[in-house]
Amino acid sequence: MMQTPVIYKTPPTTVIRPHMLFEAAIERISAAYSKENAKQDGIYYWPDPLPTPTYERPDPLILFSPEDEDHNHAEMEQVQVKEYQAIIPMTRGEVLERRSRENIKPSMQIPLGLIDKPEEQVRDTFLVDLHGAAGALTGGPLLVAGAQHSGKATVLQTMLLWLTTRFLPGQLRCAVIDPFGELDQFHGLPHFYNANGDLLWTDGGTEEQLTHFINNITTELQRRREAFPNQHWNTHTLSQLWSQGITHPQFLLIISNYQSFAERISASMALKKLAMTIIESRTAGNYLVITTSETGSRYIPPEIMSKCSTKIGLALNDQQRNELFGRTPFIPEAISGRGLIITPERKVHQVQLALPTTGKSESLRDEHLKNELARTIH
Numbered sequence: 042m043m044q045t046p047v048i049y050k051t052p053p054t055t056v057i058r059p060h061m062l063f064e065a066a067i068e069r070i071s072a073a074y075s076k077e078n079a080k081q082d083g084i085y086y087w088p089d090p091l092p093t094p095t096y097e098r099p100d101p102l103i104l105f106s107p108e109d110e111d112h113n114h115a116e117m118e119q120v121q122v123k124e125y126q127a128i129i130p131m132t133r134g135e136v137l138e139r140r141s142r143e144n145i146k147p148s149m150q151i152p153l154g155l156i157d158k159p160e161e162q163v164r165d166t167f168l169v170d171l172h173g174a175a176g177a178l179t180g181g182p183l184l185v186a187g188a189q190h191s192g193k194a195t196v197l198q199t200m201l202l203w204l205t206t207r208f209l210p211g212q213l214r215c216a217v218i219d220p221f222g223e224l225d226q227f228h229g230l231p232h233f234y235n236a237n238g239d240l241l242w243t244d245g246g247t248e249e250q251l252t253h254f255i256n257n258i259t260t261e262l263q264r265r266r267e268a269f270p271n272q273h274w275n276t277h278t279l280s281q282l283w284s285q286g287i288t289h290p291q292f293l294l295i296i297s298n299y300q301s302f303a304e305r306i307s308a309s310m311a312l313k314k315l316a317m318t319i320i321e322s323r324t325a326g327n328y329l330v331i332t333t334s335e336t337g338s339r340y341i342p343p344e345i346m347s348k349c350s351t352k353i354g355l356a357l358n359d360q361q362r363n364e365l366f367g368r369t370p371f372i373p374e375a376i377s378g379r380g381l382i383i384t385p386e387r388k389v390h391q392v393q394l395a396l397p398t399t400g401k402s403e404s405l406r407d408e409h410l411k412n413e414l415a416r417t418i419h
């Protein structure tokens with residue numbers, strides 16, 4: 042009689058990929074040599090990815106380090122403070138305190154977020170330079186182009202929070218055209234008034250309002266020229282004046298939602314003239330920032346577009362991206378505040394822009410921003 046063969050159950054096999062030699066080596070080195078020790082010794086690992094805002098955590102990246110008060114906000118919102126990344130390693134209070142204590146230099150290098158430079162294996166602070174501190178070709182007017190609800194107003198808020206915190210009103214004067222009231226939180230700050238006490242602010246709703254505003258700016262620019270009639274301005278002049286104790290204020294014009302003036306012929310002609318005057322007098326400390334939701338020449342005059350040496354693109358469609366950046370090797374993911382930047386050296390990189398303040402919702406962030414600005418030391 043034939044015996045029934047016994048079939049032994051074979052244990053399930055787990056397929057283990059053999060460790061490549063270099064992986065094993067990296068693992069052993071990482072275990073023995075921590076990231077912190079390596080950094081202290083000047084050795085950098087592959088940089089961390091750009092922080093990604095999500096619905097649950099919309100504010101992983103903010104401008105200033107949170108203060109105690111912010112800790113309370115964060116706790117109320119059940120968010121771990123340590124999860125925040127700040128692009129300035131100081132609280133806003135510390136920066137405010139420094140500006141009245143230190144002899145600061147004029148600077149239009151504005152921290153706006155983090156930049157990813159894979160070819161250099163670097164993730165760095167993203168600074169926009171409106172002046173060109175390292176030479177006239179390294180800075181210039183900024184254009185922020187983005188679809189609706191892509192973060193254009195937020196960039197302006199972060200920029201203004203930095204500048205009005207860093208500089209006293211005598212060191213920085215700002216003028217704003219804000220048709221949709223997106224910068225109203227800054228309205229009361231003294232930086233937005235000229236020496237006569239006129240508010241340099243308009244929504245440009247009517248031709249009269251816009252003309253009145255442009256006349257005020259033209260007078261302001263003339264006054265600035267007349268203050269130094271024989272001065273030949275170059276990139277370093279403003280800095281030299283400040284170091285001699287002559288604090289001639291830097292002057293920034295912001296035109297928000299430029300596209301909204303396109304249909305109004307006389308308004309758009311007057312705006313173009315104003316923008317070009319500012320662009321041409323950069324070495325005298327006059328700077329321009331424009332935002333727009335449209336990139337076509339119907340909306341932004343090509344003369345202005347070509348002079349904006351730094352461009353940020355947020356949630357652009359293919360055609361707009363091509364117009365601003367040419368063919369790019371990557372398309373940014375649809376993440377709030379994630380965008381492309383092209384700098385005066387014609388390099389395209391990916392950036393993650395910071396929020397001005399913490400807050401789980403837009404209304405909370407708005408409230409925090411207003412509270413912050415209310416305690417600005419004049």
Ligand SMILES: Nc1ncnc2c1ncn2[C@@H]1O[C@H](COP(=O)(O)OP(=O)(O)OP(=O)(O)O)[C@@H](O)[C@H]1O
Binds near residue numbers: 099
């Ligand atoms: N850097 C960022 N990180 C996280 N969320 C952001 C960032 N920038 C913008 N957002 C969020 O995206 C939304 C739209 O932002 P914002 O209002 O600045 O866009 P916009 O382009 O000015 O919009 P609109 O076209 O309506 O004027 C807001 O809820 C804002 O809080």
